[in-house]
Amino acid sequence: MDATGQIGAIGRTRGMLGRRQLRLATIAFAGSTLAWIAMFAITVSVVIWNARDSVRNETESAFVLAKAAATVSLPTSFGHKDILAEATRIATELRSQRHVTAELRDPTGKPIDLPPRAAPDHPAPEWLARLLRPQPLRDVFPIVQYPNMLGVLEIRTEPQDEIAEVWRDLRVLVPLLMVTALAAIGVTLAVTGLVQRRLGQLGAALDRMRDGELDQRAPQTGLAEVNALADGVNALAAHLARERAENRHLQARMMTLAENERARIASDLHDEIGPQLFALQAAVGQATRAEADPALAETLAAVARHSDAIRRGVRGAIDDLRLTPTEGVSLPDMIQELLIEFEDMAGDTTFALDADAAPCEPDEAGQIAVYRFVRESVLNALRHARPGHVEVSLTVEGDHLLARVCDDGTGPPAQGRTGLGQAGMRDRAAALGARWTPPTRLDGRTCTEFRIPCP
Known part of the structure; x- marks a missing residue:
């Protein structure tokens, strides 16, 4: 797998993980909300639990003091005071x-x-009162002025x-808890x-690398953990860029060697088969001119x-094989000669x-690729589209050479009928880091294009 393929695999893996798992913001929001709900429930439960003890203790103490005060303050039944x-x-x-x-009730029980x-x-509220209300305590003191029963206290x-005080505290505590929860959730979502x-x-940098831009680097973000991940991605991109450059160099070298071998085969065909065919044709011509029977x-x-x-077939094969640019x-001159x-x-x-x-000049392998692109594109147009006019352009766009072939013929063949010539152009483009655009009607x-970087 080449460099772009490895980056693409990383991107696809990242995409699949993103589809299978929850979003980070969703997890953070849900986690913060659940944590606040748990904290709220625990806090309110502790407050109510302590309030129950406080209410019970306060009421019991007040009851004991009230009983003691009543016992001390009530006059005896033999006194001369107005006891009632x-x-x-x-x-x-x-x-x-x-x-x-x-x-205070009279002897008949009337208040x-x-x-x-x-x-x-x-x-x-009643629900809170039921939660906090302790077991009620009561005591009765008879009011007697001997020998009469005047009533009971x-x-x-x-x-x-005391319960109202707890409710007042809760009314202050709950909004504070809500404000705290909103602040905590806001901080969590911000982080x-x-x-x-x-x-x-980092993902955008990976996408650009997946598209083949291995000179891109993941930015430093200020977060140590993300920076460590970015450093790893950058190191991987640099390694893949070196491997891709080496692969392209080897592929270009192989293409150059292949062109040299094609030239050698063309030379052998020209030097060996050509003279023999010429001699055969000369002998046939001489025999034809001699007297012979009609059958012979x-x-x-x-x-x-x-x-x-x-x-003619050997001549065409030699022409196809001898496409190495002239040193x-x-x-542009080679393309002009080709058009002639x-x-x-x-x-x-x-x-x-x-x-x-002054168009930029690719290296030898790039020139061969551009030359073959123009030749194959023009041949395809002549074979399939019957054009009246064919235009070839070589333009410089940044650090790339753009070769374009356009014709006014009947259009490219039906989809799915891709010839060996187009497959070869696609393979050469991939090997040299170029980009080939198939014939498009507009x-x-x-028009078809071949964009190749210049050294």
Whole structure:
């Protein structure tokens, strides 16, 4: 697998992992929310648990003190004071205290009117009161003035005030917890967003590397862990770039050797088969001119036709094999000579070359690739499209040479009918780091391109 393929595999793996797993922001948000819910539940549970103990202790203490005060303050049944009035005063005082209340009833059980007990400003809801309300305590003190029973004084625990205080604290605590949760979730999402942006920069660099831009480098992000990952990606990209350069050098060398071998084969065909075919044709011609019977003359004419066909086939094979650019001749000049040859082949078609004044020159393997591209593209147009005009252009775009062949013929062959010539152009482009664009129909013309970097 070449460098681009390895980077592509990394990108595809990253894409599959992204589809199979949750997004980081989703995980962070869900985790922060669940953590806040757990913290909220624990905090409220601890507050309510402690509040239950506090309410119970406070009410029990207040009840004990109220009982002691009533026991000490109530006059004896043999006294000469107004015992009922004194009991009313004690009950009123107890009703004004926190955590306890008192009720005064006559001998028939009818309540005696006392000042109303002050209600809390913000009473707790019933569900909280049920959670915090302790077991009620009560005690009854008879009011007797011998020998008459004047009534009873009942003292009870009343935790409403203490529960209201707990509710007031919760009303302050819950918003604080919510603000804290929002702040924590916001900070978590901000940090997650920062990490995502840094990973996004790293992913964009990987995408560019996957597209073949191995000179791209993953940026340093300021995060130590991401920087370590970026350093690893950059080291991999540098290694793959070196391997790709070496592979392209070897492929270019192989192409050059292949061209040399093609030239040697063409020379052997020209030097060995050519003279033999010429001698055969000369002998056939001499035999034909001699007196012979009609059957022999017909046979000799057939031999002459076949030998001429063989000669033309060998000549075409030699022309195909001898495509090595001439040393010392610029690429535009070689293309111009090629178009002149095509003018002799297709007299009904006009050819034009548009080349920059000083186009960049690829190396030897690149020149061979451009030369073959132009030759194969023009041949395809002549064979399949019957054009009236063919235009070849060589332009410089940055550090690349762009070769384009356009014709006004009937268009490229149907899709799926890719010849060996086009397959060869695609393979040469991949070997040299170039880019070949197949024939495309646009505005009544068919154009194909070959873009190759210049050294």
